[in-house]
Amino acid sequence: xxxxxxxxxxxxxxxxxxxxxxxxxxxxxxxxxxxxxxxxxxxxxxxxxxxxxxxxxxxxxxxxxxxxxxxxxxxxxxxxxxxxxxxxxxxxxxxxxxxxxxxxxxxxxxxxxxxxxxxxxxxxxxxxxxxxxxxxxxxxxxxxxxxxxxxxxxxxxxxxxxxxxxxxxxxxxxxxxxxxxxxxxxxxxxxxxxxxxxxxxxxxxxxxxxxxxxxx
Amino acid sequence: xxxxxxxxxxxxxxxxxxxxxxxxxxxxxxxxxxxxxxxxxxxxxxxxxxxx
Numbered sequence: 001x002x003x004x005x006x007x008x009x010x011x012x013x014x015x016x017x018x019x020x021x022x023x024x025x026x027x028x029x030x031x032x033x034x035x036x037x038x039x040x041x042x043x044x045x046x047x048x049x050x051x052x053x054x055x056x057x058x059x060x061x062x063x064x065x066x067x068x069x070x071x072x073x074x075x076x077x078x079x080x081x082x083x084x085x086x087x088x089x090x091x092x093x094x095x096x097x098x099x100x101x102x103x104x105x106x107x108x109x110x111x112x113x114x115x116x117x118x119x120x121x122x123x124x125x126x127x128x129x130x131x132x133x134x135x136x137x138x139x140x141x142x143x144x145x146x147x148x149x150x151x152x153x154x155x156x157x158x159x160x161x162x163x164x165x166x167x168x169x170x171x172x173x174x175x176x177x178x179x180x181x182x183x184x185x186x187x188x189x190x191x192x193x194x195x196x197x198x199x200x201x202x203x204x205x206x207x208x209x210x211x212x213x214x215x216x
Numbered sequence: 217x218x219x220x221x222x223x224x225x226x227x228x229x230x231x232x233x234x235x236x237x238x239x240x241x242x243x244x245x246x247x248x249x250x251x252x253x254x255x256x257x258x259x260x261x262x263x264x265x266x267x268x
Contacts, residue, residue, distance in 0.1 A: 021220040024227045031231065070238045074231045081227040085220055182235065189242050196249045203256040210260070 004171070004178040012171040024082040026171055028075055030179030035071035035103070036137055037180060038064045038187070043134040046127035055198060058123045062114070063190035065130060067183060068107040076100055087150060095143035096151035099136060106133045119201070 008026045015022035042064030049057035079097070084090050091097065110129040117125045144151050164172070 019220055020224055023224055027228060027231050070234060074234050077234070078227050078231055081223060081230070085223050186235070186239060186242075189239060189246075193242050193246045193249065196246055196253065200249055200253050200256065203253060203260065207256060207260055 001178040001182060004175040007171040007174055012167050013165060015168075018086050021082060021085045024078050026175040027179075028078040028082060029172060030176040031071045031075040031078065032100075032140075033176050034179045034183040035068050035075060036140075037183065038068040038071060039103070039130075039133050039137050041187070042068065043130045046123070046130040049123050050127050053123075056195075058126075059191045059194040059198065060187070061123070061126060061130070062194045063187045065107055065110050065126065065133070066190055067186050068133065069104065069111060070186065071179075071183060072100065072104040072107065076104060083150075089150075092150045094149040094151055095147040096140065096149045099140045099143050103133060103136045103140060106136060 004026070008023050012023070012026075014020055042061050045057045045061035045064060048054070049061055076097075079100075080090050083092075106129060110126055110133070113129065114122050114126050143149060144154060
């Protein structure tokens with residue numbers, strides 16, 4: 001991440017039209033990629049949990065799905081700040097921004113409903129919500145390819161007029177790899193917390209069944 | 217161009233605050249969970265008579 005920050009602030013060429021504000025892109029885009037990975041990993045883990053009922057998959061699903069909220073919040077907020085300086089507006093209801101906000105709301109619903117649901121139904125309810133989240137990712141990806149949006153046209157895999165300078169591309173790739181490594185650390189720490197919570201629940205149940213009451 | 221410098225640093229600061237704030241929140245919760253687990257294990261290992 002330190003190498004990425006060095007490249008972003010010291011090395012990469014300043015973009016001609018947007019000036020230094022374009023450098024927000026090297027945090028905004030990797031956060032979006034991290035959240036897409038999180039959706040993918042969380043979705044696969046949820047499906048695996050439904051198939052096997054192995055709690056380790058549920059722990060991974062919770063960790064990955066909750067990280068979608070964090071990285072999507074970063075993506076949206078940084079995009080909003082960038083938009084304020086470049087477009088002059090904080091927000092607009094175009095297809096890309098709205099579908100990204102929808103992803104955030106789906107995972108907000110995931111976290112909220114998971115806390116509210118009975119323990120034995122949490123995994124199933126979570127897995128169903130994940131399917132909606134996974135369906136939203138291709139919509140976000142295609143939004144500025146299919147519709148005219150305020151959001152800039154894609155710079156990667158966007159057709160004839162897309163592309164960027166080599167130094168910008170290198171910086172973007174380094175920042176994306178750094179963000180994905182950070183994302184994986186977040187998921188690992190959160191997964192450990194979830195397995196500790198599961199262990200605490202199991203111990204509480206055991207004590208309750210042995211003693212009949214719990215005074216902790 | 218320099219007008220945007222505080223906005224650029226503000227944006228990065230916000231991003232890192234969210235990220236590390238979340239990590240600190242998780243570590244805090246885990247510390248408290250570990251304490252609870254240790255207390256529960258202690259309670260479980262106590263002989264039956266001393267629990268009453």
